[in-house]
Amino acid sequence: MTAIEVDAHAVLTRRRQALARPHAPAAGAPDARWTDYDAMPLPPERRELDEIDAALRRIGEGRYGSCEACGGPIGRQRLRAIPEARYCLACSGRSPAAPA
Numbered sequence: 001m002t003a004i005e006v007d008a009h010a011v012l013t014r015r016r017q018a019l020a021r022p023h024a025p026a027a028g029a030p031d032a033r034w035t036d037y038d039a040m041p042l043p044p045e046r047r048e049l050d051e052i053d054a055a056l057r058r059i060g061e062g063r064y065g066s067c068e069a070c071g072g073p074i075g076r077q078r079l080r081a082i083p084e085a086r087y088c089l090a091c092s093g094r095s096p097a098a099p100a
């Protein structure tokens, strides 16, 4: 792992633990009513959790830091600000519906 990957992994793992806790009641706990979770749309925390998981997977696969759209480097500063970023700055500002 590169230094930036090590840092990102630590940050993402910490955030993942903080996010996962309130949404993962133990099975059989008195307040763990599955119907609540089944009926609810994905809360923002859940989406963030998915992004974090995806970023951790990319670190594991050695693809971390590459833009998923153009394949270019996402950039150190951007990864420091948004460790789970999938796209470089240029691609993230581009609407998928209207490619430049």
Ligand SMILES: [Zn+2]
Residues within 6 Å of the ligand: 067, 068, 069, 070, 071, 072, 087, 088, 089, 090, 091, 092
């Ligand atoms: Zn890009």
